[in-house]
Amino acid sequence: MPYPAPNPEEKVPLTPAVFHILLSLADGERHGYAIRRDIAAHTDGKLRLGPATLYRSIKHLVEDGLIEESDVRPDPALDDERRHYYRLTDFGRQVMVAEVRRLERVLALARTRRGLRGLLAMPSSEGRN
Amino acid sequence: MRPQPSPPWIVRLSVRIYRGLLRGTGPSHYFHAYGALTLQLFRECCLDAYRERGPLGVLSLWLPSFSDAIAQMVLEFLCQQQYTSQPRVSVGTVVSALALEWFSAPTDFVRSLMRPFMSHVWHPLTRELSRPLISASRLSSPTNMRFERQFLHWRGPHGWRSHRGRKPYERGIDLRAFQGMPALFLRSKARAAADIERVMKFHPLDVMLTQTIKAEAYRGKHLHFAADVKVDHVAPQAGLVIDVLLNPPEKLSERWHQNHPQSVRQEQLAQGTHDWTHCDITISVPANAQSIDFGLILHGAGQIWLANPQLEVREQDVMQPA
Numbered sequence: 001m002p003y004p005a006p007n008p009e010e011k012v013p014l015t016p017a018v019f020h021i022l023l024s025l026a027d028g029e030r031h032g033y034a035i036r037r038d039i040a041a042h043t044d045g046k047l048r049l050g051p052a053t054l055y056r057s058i059k060h061l062v063e064d065g066l067i068e069e070s071d072v073r074p075d076p077a078l079d080d081e082r083r084h085y086y087r088l089t090d091f092g093r094q095v096m097v098a099e100v101r102r103l104e105r106v107l108a109l110a111r112t113r114r115g116l117r118g119l120l121a122m123p124s125s126e127g128r129n
Numbered sequence: 130m131r132p133q134p135s136p137p138w139i140v141r142l143s144v145r146i147y148r149g150l151l152r153g154t155g156p157s158h159y160f161h162a163y164g165a166l167t168l169q170l171f172r173e174c175c176l177d178a179y180r181e182r183g184p185l186g187v188l189s190l191w192l193p194s195f196s197d198a199i200a201q202m203v204l205e206f207l208c209q210q211q212y213t214s215q216p217r218v219s220v221g222t223v224v225s226a227l228a229l230e231w232f233s234a235p236t237d238f239v240r241s242l243m244r245p246f247m248s249h250v251w252h253p254l255t256r257e258l259s260r261p262l263i264s265a266s267r268l269s270s271p272t273n274m275r276f277e278r279q280f281l282h283w284r285g286p287h288g289w290r291s292h293r294g295r296k297p298y299e300r301g302i303d304l305r306a307f308q309g310m311p312a313l314f315l316r317s318k319a320r321a322a323a324d325i326e327r328v329m330k331f332h333p334l335d336v337m338l339t340q341t342i343k344a345e346a347y348r349g350k351h352l353h354f355a356a357d358v359k360v361d362h363v364a365p366q367a368g369l370v371i372d373v374l375l376n377p378p379e380k381l382s383e384r385w386h387q388n389h390p391q392s393v394r395q396e397q398l399a400q401g402t403h404d405w406t407h408c409d410i411t412i413s414v415p416a417n418a419q420s421i422d423f424g425l426i427l428h429g430a431g432q433i434w435l436a437n438p439q440l441e442v443r444e445q446d447v448m449q450p451a
Contacts, residue, residue: 006277032170050197051170052151055163056205063279065304084166 008094011064012102017049017057022066022088022096029070031083032058058086066092139184140175143191147171150195155202158299167198268342271423271440276302276311283424285338286315298336298427307357307405307436313338315367315425316432337370338435339424344373347414347421347442354423355409356438360399363431368398370426371412376419396426405436411443 014022024030024038032054040048049057061067070085088096110116136144151164171194178186273281279302286298297318306312315338354371372394395412414421425435 032166033173036170036174048193050194050201051147051167051174052194052198052201054170055167056159056201059159059163059205063302082165082169 006065006091008091008098011066011095012099014095014099015057016047017053018061019099020047020049021054021057021061022092022099025067025086025088026093026096029085029087031085033083035086061092062086065089066095136172136176137179137184137187139187140172140179143175143187144168144172146191147194147198150198151202154199154206156206159202159205268340269346270342271340271438273340274438274440276313280313282340283313283338284341285424286336286427287339300338303434306434307359310436312357312359312434312436313425314432314434315427317427317430335370336427337372337422337424338427339370339372339422341420341422344414344418344421348416348418350414351411351443352414352421352440353409353411353443354438354440355407357405357436358399358408358425359403359405359434359436361402361432363400363402363427363429363433365429366398366400367425367427367429367431367433368396369408369410369435370394370396370422370424371410372422373412373414374419374422375415376417398426398428405434 020039020043021035023042024035030038032051036049036051036054058067062069066089067086068089070087111120135141148164148168151160151167174190174194175187178190182189268282273283276283280300283300286300299316299318301314301316303312303314306314315336317336352371354369356369358369360367372392374392393412393415395410397408397410399406399408423440424438425433427433
């Protein structure tokens, strides 16, 4: 009996930490420190993952098959060779797409609400600054 | 690696405290696998903070980082408990589990001082307290047999004792190990001959990775357990196992314990290295059966994989010799 492929929809919704880790890895391999800095940068410093949160999330993402450790080791002259690099798996990419589509549906739903429609049409306070 | 100057004292102190928190509050399997990476990241955060704001910057990291470490390690511990056969965990069980984890870390000297208390008071007490909870939360039928929910309801490795806080056995899932299907594996961390001898010296017990179900529906029937199994450098033996725990009479006596087994077991064992083989065992479930454990057993060292497990009742099956 063939084993059914895992369903990405079963993994969503993702927690903010997991979502941003996967988002950070969407462009390529990164190590823990680079992931943390990337997340802080693309959330304007609003989400700063603690080291334990980050590596515990990475541990569970590896166990769930969403990311994997890369065999690539940096040049010791350029980088700390103790660093471990991680990358998205195909399944992780599918989960990421499923989550982004879910967020799109939530956003579309929010835009249909009369109480929010006007406010969502205005530029955000961050955009005005 | 580039030569790096020694970090400032405040960074060294912070890292030392952080290491103590990870070791003290978290499960040891996390510390072995990710402790060094977590510490390295924390050290880099401290160095960044030191470059930006000096010692005060590092001190400002203490509260968020230390509380994050404690919270995540406790969550990791609870998450580990969730993957046992007791999905509903009471506060008492959590406290007991945390206490047991603390007690598994100290040195041999401290352990030898605590041994009488542990064997005569603590273990019997926790066993008795947890018995009703375990019984109430046990599964009625096999679940997660294709490992689609990872280790959920698969318990183990169990049956061994830690040596100096180290855990010599580990479990995992190979996602496409058997014809594109995932396979559960159980392995000893020791691979070299000398290490295997050490494992056998300290862990002569049977190490198992099993799922536990209630026996009510299977009493008086023949239960057939089949699966595909692969072994790698197994010494001396490993294979499939069904272990049926029996209900003792209401009034226990030492004489009864001496004359009656507390469980019946069937094993199908292999040794050395061989590729995927279909194995099966059949057991007759006694009328006083309480629960049934089925899964993998490893005597000694090596690695064994389990794929495509099936557990079913066979009304008129021919019993295999034990």
